[in-house]
Amino acid sequence: MAKLSPSILSADFANLKEEIEKIEEGGADYIHLDVMDGTYVPNITFGPPVIKKLRRTTKLPFDVHLMIDKPERYIKNFVEAGADLITVHEESTIHLHRTIQEIKNYGIKAGVALNPSTPLDNIEYVLEDLDLVLIMTVNPGFGGQSFIGSMEGKIKKLRQIIDERNLNIIIEVDGGVKLDNAKEILDYGADLLVVGSEIFESEDIAEKTKAFKLL
Numbered sequence: 001m002a003k004l005s006p007s008i009l010s011a012d013f014a015n016l017k018e019e020i021e022k023i024e025e026g027g028a029d030y031i032h033l034d035v036m037d038g039t040y041v042p043n044i045t046f047g048p049p050v051i052k053k054l055r056r057t058t059k060l061p062f063d064v065h066l067m068i069d070k071p072e073r074y075i076k077n078f079v080e081a082g083a084d085l086i087t088v089h090e091e092s093t094i095h096l097h098r099t100i101q102e103i104k105n106y107g108i109k110a111g112v113a114l115n116p117s118t119p120l121d122n123i124e125y126v127l128e129d130l131d132l133v134l135i136m137t138v139n140p141g142f143g144g145q146s147f148i149g150s151m152e153g154k155i156k157k158l159r160q161i162i163d164e165r166n167l168n169i170i171i172e173v174d175g176g177v178k179l180d181n182a183k184e185i186l187d188y189g190a191d192l193l194v195v196g197s198e199i200f201e202s203e204d205i206a207e208k209t210k211a212f213k214l215l
């Protein structure tokens with residue numbers, strides 16, 4: 001069964017509590033929280049105070065995707081807000097190894113995200129320290145974009161590396177995941193799918209979440 005992390009980026013921000021209840025009802029495994037700072041990506045969303053309030057509304061684990069410049073400045077704030085898993089972009093932090101260690105020292109899971117143009121080689125020497133690798137299948141910043149086809153090879157290659165080395169790393173795929181391509185993406189080797197617009201822009205959020213869970 002597919003693991004699912006619905007992204008609230010496309011949710012109704014005036015009714016987040018209700019929207020979260022619907023994905024919970026549909027069987028979501030995590031909630032994906034897209035944090036954007038207007039510098040690392042050309043969009044601004046929300047930060048630790050919003051996440052802290054949301055923490056009281058659900059027991060689902062918080063999958064926090066940081067699209068911010070120099071994320072090491074704010075790891076503590078996101079941990080205190082209730083993150084269970086923090087993913088930083090490889091391109092956003094100079095001392096990636098140190099940033100990963102900082103996240104893990106708080107006793108939560110650490111992930112690294114790669115933009116579409118960033119090679120897997122860039123995480124070669126931190127792979128053993130990671131709980132998760134997030135493959136961006138769109139350029140980060142916005143929901144509702146189309147899956148970039150060449151990411152198929154990247155997901156497959158990462159699956160091969162993880163299996164060959166027997167590593168315990170989740171492959172998360174984020175961007176342009178829809179009901180009609182999700183099965184293929186799982187077959188490439190993804191473990192965890194992020195879905196934003198396809199779930200939150202649908203008529204029935206709980207039913208749509210269930211449909212992904214049945215894949």
Ligand SMILES: O=C(CO)[C@@H](O)[C@H](O)COP(=O)(O)O
Pocket residue numbers: 007009010032034065138139140141142143144145174175176177194195196197198
């Ligand atoms: O990180 C991001 C965008 O930068 C994503 O998490 C999007 O929110 C996914 O949205 P869809 O592509 O599924 O609409």
Ligand SMILES: [Fe+2]
Pocket residue numbers: 007032033034065174194
């Ligand atoms: Fe994301």
